[in-house]
Amino acid sequence: xxxxxxxxxxxxxxxxxxxxxxxxxxxVAGAIAExxxxxxxLRDRLLEPGPCLRPHIHVYVDGExxxxxxxxxxxxxxxxxxxxSGG
Amino acid sequence: MARTLLLIxxxxxxxxxxxxxxxxxxxxxxxxxxSWPVYHAIHDPASGTIFAACASDWHxxxxxxxxxxxxxxxxxxxxxxYGDGDSRKVSKISSLAVQxxxxxxxxxxxxIFESRDGGESWSLLxxxxxxxxxxxxxxxxxxPPGHLGISALMPDPDDEASFFxxxxxxxxxxxxxxxxxxxxxxxxxxxxxxxxxxxxxxCVHRLVRAPSDRNRLYQQNHVGVHRxxxxxxxxxxxxxxxxxxxxxxxxxxxxxxxTFYVIPxxxxxxxxxxxxxxxxxxxxDAGGSWQQLDRGLPGRHAHLGVLREAMAIDGGDxxxxxxxxxxxxxxxxxxxxxxxxxxxxHLPTIWSVAxxxxx
Numbered sequence: 157x158x159x160x161x162x163x164x165x166x167x168x169x170x171x172x173x174x175x176x177x178x179x180x181x182x183x184v185a186g187a188i189a190e191x192x193x194x195x196x197x198l199r200d201r202l203l204e205p206g207p208c209l210r211p212h213i214h215v216y217v218d219g220e221x222x223x224x225x226x227x228x229x230x231x232x233x234x235x236x237x238x239x240x241s242g243g
Numbered sequence: 244m245a246r247t248l249l250l251i252x253x254x255x256x257x258x259x260x261x262x263x264x265x266x267x268x269x270x271x272x273x274x275x276x277x278s279w280p281v282y283h284a285i286h287d288p289a290s291g292t293i294f295a296a297c298a299s300d301w302h303x304x305x306x307x308x309x310x311x312x313x314x315x316x317x318x319x320x321x322x323x324x325y326g327d328g329d330s331r332k333v334s335k336i337s338s339l340a341v342q343x344x345x346x347x348x349x350x351x352x353x354x355i356f357e358s359r360d361g362g363e364s365w366s367l368l369x370x371x372x373x374x375x376x377x378x379x380x381x382x383x384x385x386x387p388p389g390h391l392g393i394s395a396l397m398p399d400p401d402d403e404a405s406f407f408x409x410x411x412x413x414x415x416x417x418x419x420x421x422x423x424x425x426x427x428x429x430x431x432x433x434x435x436x437x438x439x440x441x442x443x444x445x446c447v448h449r450l451v452r453a454p455s456d457r458n459r460l461y462q463q464n465h466v467g468v469h470r471x472x473x474x475x476x477x478x479x480x481x482x483x484x485x486x487x488x489x490x491x492x493x494x495x496x497x498x499x500x501x502t503f504y505v506i507p508x509x510x511x512x513x514x515x516x517x518x519x520x521x522x523x524x525x526x527x528d529a530g531g532s533w534q535q536l537d538r539g540l541p542g543r544h545a546h547l548g549v550l551r552e553a554m555a556i557d558g559g560d561x562x563x564x565x566x567x568x569x570x571x572x573x574x575x576x577x578x579x580x581x582x583x584x585x586x587x588x589h590l591p592t593i594w595s596v597a598x599x600x601x602x
Contacts, residue, residue, distance in 0.1 A: 201302040205327045238301040
């Protein structure tokens with residue numbers, strides 16, 4: 157199971173969504189789809205039509221900047237980051 | 244006992260203000276909506292629900308709602324988008340309106356969505372496709388970051404199928420049939436720039452209808468203040484007597500169609516009250532003459548801006564007025580604008596002010 161770390165700006169929107177979630181998926185897109193099943197509406201908060209990641213949402217797989225199609229493994233760590241922007 | 248609440252949409256969330264029982268002070272609650280930027284907030288008197296049009300820089304746009312006057316909140320963006328195959332994106336939800344059991348949301352890129360289940364889900368109602376100028380306003384290059392798209396929606400209180408929509412920088416349009424067909428309503432307006440289409444290319448900032456006469460409309464335009472006596476079919480400029488032709492906010496008296504308020508601003512990049520002197524301006528004769536109302540407002544070094552949805556008037560026998568500033572002050576008048584009192588300060592940049600009367 158990959159280990160997914162979520163930002164507080166996201167977890168505060170969904171009751172019972174923890175900062176760390178274990179996911180069983182082959183890609184970043186698959187991981188987000190898995191989250192959407194448990195917390196409906198979450199996908200819209202990370203993706204915009206395309207689909208693609210929202211401009212200020214960054215995802216890292218094992219420390220490397222990733223895209224939706226990026227592969228993940230059972231032992232991957234995923235970090236979803238609400239990028240520093242605005243004021 | 245009825246409660247009067249002010250709904251204050253700000254760059255950092257929604258705030259609710261409620262006057263104390265003696266009416267001498269105001270209790271401030273918030274920020275709500277997780278401090279997302281709130282472009283507009285309204286109260287539906289039929290359902291008792293507060294709706295807030297929000298757009299997070301990180302997490303996109305959604306309409307937040309509360310059915311218990313702010314005690315609990317939910318949000319939804321289900322259906323509130325143009326879809327994966329469309330080049331248009333919903334960058335923000337700019338405007339809201341309720342009309343006989345449905346909620347309307349105006350967005351950017353310009354489009355209008357509706358909800359028939361109290362804000363739980365949404366569907367595209369209209370993009371005003373085919374109207375003059377629509378091809379240009381759909382281009383991403385014409386949608387800079389601060390653009391609002393559909394900057395306002397104004398339902399007709401007497402006709403559940405009819406409402407106005409403002410396309411920012413283009414003009415006002417009216418539909419008689421729930422958004423199926425549209426007609427530009429800009430005849431007689433002024434524009435100080437080239438326009439490729441005769442009927443559009445006007446910068447309507449704020450459009451209001453007199454509750455006492457459905458045919459009496461006013462607008463604060465980028466260039467001038469204008470009045471319509473025929474429901475928007477034609478417009479007459481009434482700017483003479485004001486210190487500036489530019490402004491955003493406007494309000495019309497609930498019982499007297501000839502009494503109307505604006506807040507003139509310098510038209511340059513500052514867009515603040517002229518000469519640092521805070522004032523609201525009122526006409527009692529439908530724009531024939533204007534009075535400066537500044538008692539209680541700061542008279543020096545008051546570089547206050549007031550945006551298009553940031554002034555509101557209630558429906559009382561002697562109506563109360565409220566306006567909020569881009570620097571977080573909120574002012575109220577209980578004597579039709581003759582004098583003003585600051586009722587809140589240190590709020591984030593205020594984008595909208597609405598009055599709700601709830602049980």
